[in-house]
Amino acid sequence: MxxxxxxxxxxxxxxxxxxxxxxxxxxxxxxxxxxxxxxxxxxxxxxxxxxxxxxxxxxxxxxxxxxxxxxxxxxxxxxxxxxxxxxxxxxxxxxxxxxxxxxxxxxNQARDRLLTGQVDRNDWFDLRFRTLHHFHRIEQNPALGLAGPKIDLIPHQLYIADEVSRRHAPRVLLADEVGLGKTIEAGLILHRLLLTGRAQRALILVPDSLTHQWLVELLRRFGLEVTLLDEQQSQAYGDANPFEAGQLVLASQQWLFANPHRQSQADDSHWDMLIVDEAHHLDWSPEGSGPGYACVERLAHATPGLLLLTATPEQMGVESHFARLRLLDPDRYHDLAAFKAEEAGYIEVATAIDALDSLPGESAAFTAVERVIDDSDSQALLETLVDAESGEAQRDAARRQLREQLLDRHGTGRVMFRNSRRHVAGFPERRLHTASLELPSAYRRLLRKLGRDEDALDELLIETGLDHPDVLLYLDTTYRALSDDPLNAEPWWQIDPRVTWLLELLTDAGRDKVLVIAHDRETATDLAEALRVLGGMHAPVFHEGMSLVERDRAAADFSDEEEGSQVMVCSEIGSEGRNFQFCRHLVMFDLPQHPDQLEQRIGRLDRIGQRHAIEIHVPVFADSPGERLLRWYQEGMDAFSAPHGVGSDLYDAFGDALADALLDPESLDAIIAETRALFETRLAERDAGRNRLLELNACRHERAETVASAIRELDTDKALPRYLDQAFDIFGIDSQDLGGDMNHLRAGPHMLDGLPGLAKGEEGFTATTSRSRALTRDDVQHLSWEHPLVREIVGRILDGAMGNTALALLNHPAIPAGRLMVELVFRTYCPAPSRLHVNRFLPPTAIRVLLDESGANLSDKVSFTGLAKNLKKVKKAVARDLIKSRHDQLRELLTQGEGEADRELPTIIETAQQRMRDELDGELTRLQALARHNPAVRDDEIQALRDERQALDTAIEGTRLRLDAVRVIVTVDNETRR
Structure with missing residues (x-):
């Protein structure tokens, strides 16, 4: 060198x-x-x-x-x-x-390699040309970045992922209800941004209990390898910044929020995207913020893109919700009072959107719509909608455009996406089964004493160190806390009839999996021991005191269909984040106090894609505080039938009164009645106001279907299997057909090094091009144009010299022996920063030029495929001699070929620029119009789009051609070939 x-x-x-x-x-x-x-x-x-x-x-x-x-x-x-x-x-x-x-x-590598006699195999040249052709086609597919992940094609997930990932530095709150797939939406957004070059580094902060679940999901569903950081891993880097160890870093919130030094290191790293799961736990108030919120606020300020995930955006009230929005856009959401006042106006907008379906015809509907529009474009659409001379197609178009304008221009719909189960199909029925059990004597003595003596509760709280109403609702915990009492000598599980009831339930369930959730960690641990001692059953435990590896091992044991445990016992932590939808029986060994926690428990099983009805089993003691809490949930808010999203408001309003009523059944009826009244009021407000706007905006089905259709087009692309067969053969990958459109891939003895998932000497993996088959088995990968292995193969071919030269023989009766032809493949070259994703408008484009030795252009007369199937290979030594003997002639043909290709370049550039201008000018006009009405459209977003348009225009204008590959073809007769 x-x-x-x-x-x-x-x-x-x-x-x-x-x-x-x-x-x-x-x-x-x-x-x-x-x-x-x-x-x-x-x-x-x-x-x-x-x-x-x-x-x-x-x-x-x-x-x-x-x-x-x-x-x-x-x-x-x-x-x-x-x-x-x-x-x-x-x-x-x-x-x-x-x-x-x-x-x-x-x-120009191809030219110089050829003229120095360096030639590759003909099948390499063919693969290179086909790779360039497919890459050009795939890069322009509107589903690029969304088609590869191993997911079901669920409309609201596809719409959100497509909408958000198209934006410059997206900053949004993903707030779908439990089970609707926020993690999948975040993964899709991240996957597309990475694949298109619009993001390169991301920091993902999740609760400690969910780190391994995220790690596995990102790898299994999206093919994304992330670096999992904890203190032990960080110390291994010594004085170096551990956050620079990988492009994608996953870390525990609890670990980072408690460690100022590691926070400083995270702050010093550059990130394109920050993802924060369970964001409702970030503590903020107008008076100050907790360490977690402060950490995320600093990172969010320095990071262009931000995704916050929470299923309960208002679980802790409107202030908590405002705090999340503040992280997304502190300039837009800076005044809590103004935010509350703004939300009050959303009812009119939602009413107007619903009124569109009544037009033309109802004057009240016209008035409702006219009241909320304030620009000439919307007024013109309204007039078209009510004009007697408008045709039905005109009215439908006007109604659709007016609905989208109102959704775009009002509310938090650009920064917050929330789908509810009411508007998403595919959820199972919920069936509640309650069992009324007799109080054991030890529990009965305790409750009787509390009922007789007003001071007994205070004394009990002091004696046990427990909180109210925990001491009443979780009687086994109270029993344990009073273990010094000689009457409490036996373990609680030996006297508690819920244990016997659970053993009977497990017997009746047969082979069905059963998830048991209890409020307290010790209750869960003791219950697993009880099942072992009394029933001879192994029950893995899942609680906050376990290491992540132990928790993952327990979850894996439970999920194993063949040899796994029938039952798993979780503490309350089991209701946060984990997905157990393979199970349909949920036992609430006790009831949580907060409605949101109740819904989170059910949401572990009740998720989109669940194939069975959810069987919810709740044992309660007759005439006990637990039974009264069950009544409040059932009669006050229908809590078990479906998620309603208003439980936090109801708990804020009646939580204290309910706690007092647990020992005063006479006051309970009034609380339930008041709860029911507020429940129905809140549902009506939700349907009328901001939530109605959010739900209308969270999935626009026409857009979702467009994306899904583009994905299905790639899923059924018949060219992919043919391409993979050729590529695997050339790269040395052994592919064994397992039947059912599945193949096992492993490294062959001559495989090229460094291919994802195919290290030499290892077993490899099973894959299928069928999305439906891949989804049925966790151990089968979805092989697509976006799969890491396929992307690596394509990248190596297009970025390297493999197959960019070749020499072949052609035996044709109409062409005399000894004639020369040159097949030139030119490729557009448009150097630009990756963040511009110029390929969506001008991906590398092939221009094929076929010249005979006289310089005649035969490109239109002889196709690539037709020529390739008639070519024969030649030994490299012979090829070098042939090239050497025709060196001057080849140089002339190469130069002439450049001129032929250059004539096609202006049209390619003009087409790409027009495509770019049509898309970005339309989006810029839309954003500028929105900004006049909706302050959620950031000024920097509009300016970034202007800058992007200008940079793309300049980059595309500077597109040049380079010779990507060249094949020399020499005609021979049968005698010569022999």
């Missing part, structure tokens, strides 16, 4: 798309290269730098940085830099140092 000297020009062998690089500095260990056209810098080891020196020869044309061109005649070297000598287009004799070459210049 030549000595590296600052100013020299080199290209990257593995990342040719970076363009022409300039050596910035070099020492005895490393060399740093600036790729100015793509705004990237790389540092390589001097000994193993994957770089090729750019050297032009006589007759080559070079672009100077200041705009002129030089045709090379001779060279000299000054201080390690090449100086090219030649003429300009005006005939002027000039010199050009390599340091002054335009950054957009490229080293």
């Amino acid at each position: 030549s000595e590296f000297i600052p100013g020299q020009r080199w290209i990257s062998d593995g990342e040719a798309e970076l363009g022409l690089g300039t050596i910035l500095n070099v020492d005895f260990r490393s060399v740093t290269v600036l790729f100015a056209a793509s705004q990237e810098t790389r540092t390589y080891s001097v000994r193993q730098a994957p770089l090729t020196r750019v050297v032009f020869g006589s007759g080559d044309r070079i672009d100077a940085a200041d705009g002129w061109q030089l045709i090379v005649d001779d060279t000299k070297e000054i201080d390690g830099l090449i100086v090219y000598i030649g003429e300009t287009d005006d005939g002027e004799l000039r010199e050009l140092s390599e340091a002054q070459i335009a950054d957009s210049m490229q080293f």
